Amino acid sequence: MNGEQRTILLTPGPLTTSLATREAMLRDWGSRDGDFIALTARIRSRITAMAGGEGTHSCVPIQGSGTYVLEAAVGSFVPRDGKLLVVVNGAYGHRIARICGIIGRQMTIYETDENVTPDPARIGKILAGDLSISHVAVVHCETTSGIVNPIEDIARIVARAGRKLMIDAMSSFGAIALDLARIPCDVVMASSNKCLEGVPGLGFVVALLDALDASAGNAPSLSLDLHDQWAALEKSGEWRFTPPTHVCAALDQALAEHVREGGVVGRGARYRGNCDILVDGMRALGFQTYLSDRDQSPIIVTFLTPSDPNFDFQEFYDALHGRGFVIYPGKLTRIDSFRIGCIGDLHEADIRNALQAITEVLEEMGVENRAPAPIA
Ligand SMILES: *Cc1c(COP(=O)(O)O)cnc(C)c1O
Numbered sequence: 001m002n003g004e005q006r007t008i009l010l011t012p013g014p015l016t017t018s019l020a021t022r023e024a025m026l027r028d029w030g031s032r033d034g035d036f037i038a039l040t041a042r043i044r045s046r047i048t049a050m051a052g053g054e055g056t057h058s059c060v061p062i063q064g065s066g067t068y069v070l071e072a073a074v075g076s077f078v079p080r081d082g083k084l085l086v087v088v089n090g091a092y093g094h095r096i097a098r099i100c101g102i103i104g105r106q107m108t109i110y111e112t113d114e115n116v117t118p119d120p121a122r123i124g125k126i127l128a129g130d131l132s133i134s135h136v137a138v139v140h141c142e143t144t145s146g147i148v149n150p151i152e153d154i155a156r157i158v159a160r161a162g163r164k165l166m167i168d169a170m171s172s173f174g175a176i177a178l179d180l181a182r183i184p185c186d187v188v189m190a191s192s193n194k195c196l197e198g199v200p201g202l203g204f205v206v207a208l209l210d211a212l213d214a215s216a217g218n219a220p221s222l223s224l225d226l227h228d229q230w231a232a233l234e235k236s237g238e239w240r241f242t243p244p245t246h247v248c249a250a251l252d253q254a255l256a257e258h259v260r261e262g263g264v265v266g267r268g269a270r271y272r273g274n275c276d277i278l279v280d281g282m283r284a285l286g287f288q289t290y291l292s293d294r295d296q297s298p299i300i301v302t303f304l305t306p307s308d309p310n311f312d313f314q315e316f317y318d319a320l321h322g323r324g325f326v327i328y329p330g331k332l333t334r335i336d337s338f339r340i341g342c343i344g345d346l347h348e349a350d351i352r353n354a355l356q357a358i359t360e361v362l363e364e365m366g367v368e369n370r371a372p373a374p375i376a
Contacts, residue, residue, distance in 0.1 A: 008350055011328045012143045012171055012300050013066075013194040015344030017254065021198065024253035025246040036245060037237040039252050044204075044233070046255045050174060050264065051188055051206045052181040058212060060230045061204040063223075063244055066170045066191040069203025071099045072224035073166060073189050074137070076215045077207070078105045082134035085110060085126060085163075087118045087154070090144030091331050092168060096137050103220050108133065114145050114332055115291055120153040127161040135164045135186075141172040144331045146300040146339070147291055148176065152183055159184035164211065170194060170203075171299050174258060175268045175343065186211040192247060195267060195299070195343055198254040201247030272298040274342040274351050281355035282340075285362065286370030290337055299343055300328070304372035305336035311367045313338055319361040325354050336372075 009016045029036040044059040051057065062072050074096065078084050083106035086097045093111070100107040110126055112118050118138070127133055136158045141148050151167055158165045166187040169178055173190035174197075180188070188206040192198035205226060212230050219225035223241065232240045261267050275298040279289060282303055290302035305311065313329065316338075320327055330337030340354070362370070 006324075008325045008346065008354065009344055010340045010342075010346075010354060011326055012339070012341050012343065013191070014200045015193065015197065015341065016346055016350075017197055017199060017250070018257060018345045021250045021254045021257065021345075024249045025199070027249070029245040029249065031243050031245060032238060036243075036248070039248055040233070040239070040243070041237060043248060043252055043255060046259070047204060048206055050258070052179040053206050053208075057180055057188075057206050057208050058230060058234075059204050059206050060212070060226050060233065061202050061239075061248075062226065062229055063201070063239075063241070064203055065200060066189070066194075066203050067095065067099075068224065069189050069191065069205060070096055070168060070170075071103070072203075072219070072221070072226050072229075073187055073205050073207075074099050074105060075103050075221055075224055076219045076226035077164070077166060077187050077211055078135050079218050080105075083107060083130075083132045084166075085123070085130075085133045085136045087123065087136065087138040087149070088112075089116060089118060089147065089149070090114050090139065090142035092139045092142055092144060092170070093137075096139075096168065106132070114142070115147065115295070117147060117149050117295060118154065120150060120157045123154055124157040124161060127158070127163055133163060135166060137166045137168065140167050140169040140178065141176060141297045141299050143171040143300055145290055145302050146297050147295045148172070148297040151178070155183045155185055171343075172297065174264060175271050175299065176297065177264055177268070180206065192251045192254075195271070196251065196254055196258060197343075197345055198251035199247055201244040202251070268298065270347070271342050273348060274298070274346055275301060277348060277351045278340060278342060278355070281351070282358075285355075285359060288372055290332065290335065300339050300341045302330060302332065302337045302339050305330070305338065306367055306370040307373035308367045308369040310365050312365070315365060316361060319364065320354075320357055323357040323361070325357050
């Protein structure tokens with residue numbers, strides 16, 4: 001590591017980035033520079049190609065974190081007289097519903113438990129029963145638990161019902177396949193700082209050209225108007241308002257590394273390797289996962305809080321932090337848990353070192369029983 005200070009972020013983003021990605025931010029760019037315009041175009045075309053959307057879809061980036069692009073997409077693509085069916089099995093589905101409420105789009109919710117995937121047939125029935133629903137939003141990997149939702153089956157049902165699909169692929173894009181050449185989908189939403197391993201600061205959609213065309217005048221916001229943003233980028237190659245130049249430069253480097261790793265397949269395989277080592281190691285220590293292995297994504301793993309009275313999450317977190325590892329609190333509504341991410345510039349040795357640190361910290365804390373309390 002050449003003496004580089006490396007923080008191991010076992011979180012769902014921001015996450016550990018490569019030295020080259022951080023070094024890409026060491027120069028300043030003018031937003032109207034020809035080379036920055038070329039960089040923006042390269043990012044957009046690489047992301048569109050990664051999603052299998054060449055010729056049919058276009059990547060439109062927007063300043064901000066992932067939530068900004070969710071809000072931009074709901075406002076820009078769901079027309080004022082439209083209605084969104086939000087498929088919910090965690091906090092990020094709820095966030096889309098909340099956005100809908102705030103910007104005043106009609107909505108209905110189909111919710112399942114946080115460890116249960118939505119039933120595509122049920123979605124078909126809801127659509128058949130309510131012809132005013134124009135759009136459906138679903139989260140690909142619900143980062144709340146780490147569950148992967150069956151987006152291909154959902155996409156087919158939504159297309160057959162003649163409605164439009166929006167996928168929040170924030171925590172899966174670039175590592176779990178989502179091929180727009182095969183999956184009918186109007187809008188995919190993601191950000192720079194998850195599986196693409198860039199730094200935080202921009203989100204993007206990969207949207208159907210027809211959907212972008214049809215979205216003029218929908219947005220209730222100036223800065224979050226994706227039609228306007230798209231039109232400006234297509235016309236001049238420039239962002240409408242100050243672009244996050246350094247974030248773009250880092251993403252450009254991160255995307256080159258993604259290609260070098262073998263694209264979505266290569267990146268996904270490394271994360272799956274990280275996840276398997278993590279889950280095996282934690283189970284050997286006596287921990288239990290929240291999800292069944294069948295539903296578990298290779299992105300982030302939820303572990304149930306040990307019942308041992310000596311376990312205290314804050315103390316556990318602080319002790320691991322002191323050893324250079326950052327884990328993540330749980331986000332489940334009813335069950336005590338914590339999460340460990342598998343994504344970022346992390347490799348087998350990093351996960352093994354994290355497991356070693358966890359082993360030491362548990363011993364220090366005197367946590368002998370790592371099994372969770374029985375669920376009441
Ligand atoms: C990270 C994430 C978001 C966006 O969160 P931000 O904190 O705004 O970047 C949205 N949806 C999912 C599924 C996510 O994992």
